[in-house]
Amino acid sequence: MRRDVFQAISDPTRREIIQLLAGAPQNLNAVAEHFPISRPAVSKHIRILTECGLIVIRQQGRERFCHADLRGLREVRDWTARYEAFWSQKLDALGDFLAGEEK
Secondary structure (H helix, E strand, O other), rough: OOOOOOHHOHHHHHHHHHHHHHHEEEEEEHHHHHOOHHHHHHHHHHHHHHHOEEEEEEEEOOOOEEEEEEHHHHHHHHHHHHHHHHHHHHHHHHHHHHHHHHH
């Protein structure tokens, strides 16, 4: 099942996992040690992140290492970029209005 990247980043724990793995790959146990939740709960978050392509798991000997693949966040970047110009224009207009009120 291919999950939506927006669904994946909607959860704060999953965002923390992405941030953690963006620094360096880690094995599943090392990832789980960073969170006050059960190992199965961390594994579920990892599975969701893997299903949407934000994490890749590679077997190295007996260990399974999680690697962040942040290319999947391009979809989020592209979606939010559409609104950047809109909000910049609105905030500039607000700034102009407030500057006019101060005079």
